[in-house]
Amino acid sequence: MTIRLYDTSARQIRDFSPLTPGCVSIYLCGATVQAAPHIGHIRSGLNFDIMRRWFAYRGYDVTFVRNVTDIDDKIIAKSADQGRPWWSIGYDNERAFNDGYEALGCLPPSYEPRATGHVPEMIEMMRGLIERGHAYVADGSVYFDVRSFPDYLALSNQDIDDLRQPDEGVAGKRDPRDFAMWKATKPGEPDWETPWGRGRPGWHLECSAMAHKYLGSAFDIHGGGLDLVFPHHENEIAQAKAFGDEFARYWVHNAWVTMSGEKMSKSLGNSVLVSEMVKQWRPIVLRYYLGTPHYRSMIEYSEEALREAESAFARIEGFVQRVVEKAGPVEPAAEVPLAFAEAMDDDMGVPQALAIIHTTVRQGNSALAADDKEAAVARLAEVRAMLGVLGLDPLDAHWAGEADRGEDLHGVVDSLVRLVLDQREAARARKDWGTADAIRDQLGQSGLVIEDGPDGPRWTLGAR
Numbered sequence: 001m002t003i004r005l006y007d008t009s010a011r012q013i014r015d016f017s018p019l020t021p022g023c024v025s026i027y028l029c030g031a032t033v034q035a036a037p038h039i040g041h042i043r044s045g046l047n048f049d050i051m052r053r054w055f056a057y058r059g060y061d062v063t064f065v066r067n068v069t070d071i072d073d074k075i076i077a078k079s080a081d082q083g084r085p086w087w088s089i090g091y092d093n094e095r096a097f098n099d100g101y102e103a104l105g106c107l108p109p110s111y112e113p114r115a116t117g118h119v120p121e122m123i124e125m126m127r128g129l130i131e132r133g134h135a136y137v138a139d140g141s142v143y144f145d146v147r148s149f150p151d152y153l154a155l156s157n158q159d160i161d162d163l164r165q166p167d168e169g170v171a172g173k174r175d176p177r178d179f180a181m182w183k184a185t186k187p188g189e190p191d192w193e194t195p196w197g198r199g200r201p202g203w204h205l206e207c208s209a210m211a212h213k214y215l216g217s218a219f220d221i222h223g224g225g226l227d228l229v230f231p232h233h234e235n236e237i238a239q240a241k242a243f244g245d246e247f248a249r250y251w252v253h254n255a256w257v258t259m260s261g262e263k264m265s266k267s268l269g270n271s272v273l274v275s276e277m278v279k280q281w282r283p284i285v286l287r288y289y290l291g292t293p294h295y296r297s298m299i300e301y302s303e304e305a306l307r308e309a310e311s312a313f314a315r316i317e318g319f320v321q322r323v324v325e326k327a328g329p330v331e332p333a334a335e336v337p338l339a340f341a342e343a344m345d346d347d348m349g350v351p352q353a354l355a356i357i358h359t360t361v362r363q364g365n366s367a368l369a370a371d372d373k374e375a376a377v378a379r380l381a382e383v384r385a386m387l388g389v390l391g392l393d394p395l396d397a398h399w400a401g402e403a404d405r406g407e408d409l410h411g412v413v414d415s416l417v418r419l420v421l422d423q424r425e426a427a428r429a430r431k432d433w434g435t436a437d438a439i440r441d442q443l444g445q446s447g448l449v450i451e452d453g454p455d456g457p458r459w460t461l462g463a464r
Contacts, residue, residue: 003058003345005221006296008229008251009155013347018220019249023061026052027211027248029224029232030066030112033093034074037100038271039290039301040257040264046287047254047295047348048223049106050390054344057336057389065214066109068094071116072203076189086190087116100274103283104290105391105398111214115206119192122201122209125243126181126194134242138172140184140197146177149238155251156230179235181205204235211236212245222248226255227263254295264301272301281306284399288313288392292354296347312358316383317394319361322368323380324395330377332384332393340386350390357386417448421457 003016018024028048031041045066055062070090079086094114101108126142129135134148146152146160153160163177170176180202185191191198211219224233233251240247256263264271277286289309293299323330335341337360343352364379387393420439427435440450443459451458 001058001341001345003055004347005250005252006347008253011157014250016220016250018060019218022059023063024055024221025063025215025219026065026221026223027207027215027219028064028066028109028222029207029228030068031094031097032069032072032074033090033097034072034078036093036096037274038257038264039274039277039286040271041097042100042104042106042274043257043290043299044223044225044254045101045106046104046291046391048252049101050291050350051221051223051252051295051348052107053389053391054348058345062110063215064107064109065111065113065211067207067210068097068112068114069203069206070094070114071190071200080188096275103274103278104287105283105396107391113210113214115201115210118206118210118213119194119201121213122182122205123194125205125209125212125239126196128243129181129239132242132244134238135181136174137196138170140199141172141180142182142194142196143173143178144181144235144238144242145174146179146238147175149242151241152238153230153234155234155237158230179204179231181239204232205239207232208236208239208243208245208247211247212240212243217244218246219248221250221252223252223254226253229253252295255298257290257299257301259301261300281310284392284394285310285313291390291392292350294347294349294351313392316357316361316387316392319364319368320380320383320394323364323376326368327373327377327380329395330380330384332388333378333381334385336385336389337382340389344389353386353390357383360386417443417459421450421459425457 004013005016006012007014016024026048028044030045031037048064048066052062052064068090071086075086075090078084078089082089126135129144130137130142133145135142135144137143153163160177181204182194182196182199183202185198185200189200191200211222222233222236237247258264259272274286281289285306289306290299292309299305336344337356340353340356343349343356346352360379360383364376364383367373367375367379384393384395388396391398393399420443424436424439427433427439443450448459
């Protein structure tokens with residue numbers, strides 16, 4: 001058994017070899033809490049939640065760190081625009097992110113450090129970089145000298161001379177491409193004391209400092225969205241390695257959720273807030289929609305795609321419910337099927353793993369049709385084991401509240417559907433097959449599948 005991951009720095013899939021046998025350490029760039037999360041933000045958390053679950057299934061002791069950027073230019077700008085304290089904006093949105101993660105079934109991180117809580121660690125790193133000649137002070141700000149680090153831009157495979165040169169008018173910068181690790185204080189902005197004057201953190205320094213604090217000078221996996229490769233992750237690498245850390249050994253990046261071919265973002269006004277989506281769609285369906293494409297594949301958002309995800313998950317959930325009705329509670333199997341494990345080991349191949357789940361569901365449905373209770377129970381045990389790895393087991397305690405809410409709605413719908421089915425049964429009794437078929441077709445167009453059995457008709461959700 002060897003897990004393999006696509007490493008952005010190597011530009012290829014590599015066998016995963018942990019620093020410490022039996023352990024895996026993961027640092028994920030988390031939320032910048034300037035605004036509430038859209039589904040593109042939560043996708044990253046979901047992808048790495050599935051990765052974390054798979055490592056745990058494979059027997060690893062997982063340390064998972066996901067940071068919170070609670071101070072940056074955008075948060076300060078929002079504070080000025082709204083006349084609210086910067087920390088109030090950050091805290092409200094941090095809670096919104098955590099609500100989103102929780103709603104979609106993400107396990108809580110081992111540690112979730114905030115940038116503002118780690119200023120001493122940032123000062124220590126800056127001091128070391130200045131002493132080593134990789135950073136310098138200019139007008140109270142501290143800049144990283146990018147030309148002092150020969151491997152700068154190796155992750156994104158760029159040439160420094162091809163980079164555009166921002167901030168050319170900033171006094172004291174040796175090179176326009178040098179980036180700020182610490183920004184000198186400005187009127188009305190939050191600030192902290194340092195040996196070089198008061199100021200606040202730049203964006204990149206926090207992650208280098210916090211990864212060092214919680215995971216040490218070397219750790220296994222650094223994750224984040226593709227948009228972070230440059231400049232954020234390049235700058236993290238430069239700071240950490242120039243400081244003397246080995247830093248991350250594998251770089252794993254998830255793709256975006258797009259709308260009309262563009263990355264979903266607040267600035268473009270094309271984002272879909274998680275808080276609104278969970279009012280329209282069951283959270284477990286949203287998890288299925290966001291978590292089952294391959295993490296390196298773009299997801300083009302559309303309601304049609306969400307309806308397809310809803311329909312696909314309904315087929316799985318319907319099988320689970322039918323077996324439980326027939327056989328009672330069924331515990332997950334101790335091991336997932338081999339083909340599922342092979343798919344997950346191969347760079348978290350969730351789409352291939354999901355195909356195994358659907359195949360097993362079809363086998364289970366065939367067993368139910370043949371009244372083979374033992375085979376149906378065995379298939380459900382396998383399905384539950386596989387769904388558990390993906391965080392999609394509808395019988396898991398996390399989804400119990402959703403199941404209760406769904407049960408309330410199910411009862412209302414069932415009463416309405418039963419009235420229509422009674423009309424259909426009456427039509428069949430008088431051999432009015434045209435009316436009976438028309439009723440069945442209308443129910444089908446509404447997303448219901450009608451199955452006739454010895455105990456009468458049964459309805460389940462199908463494609464809408």
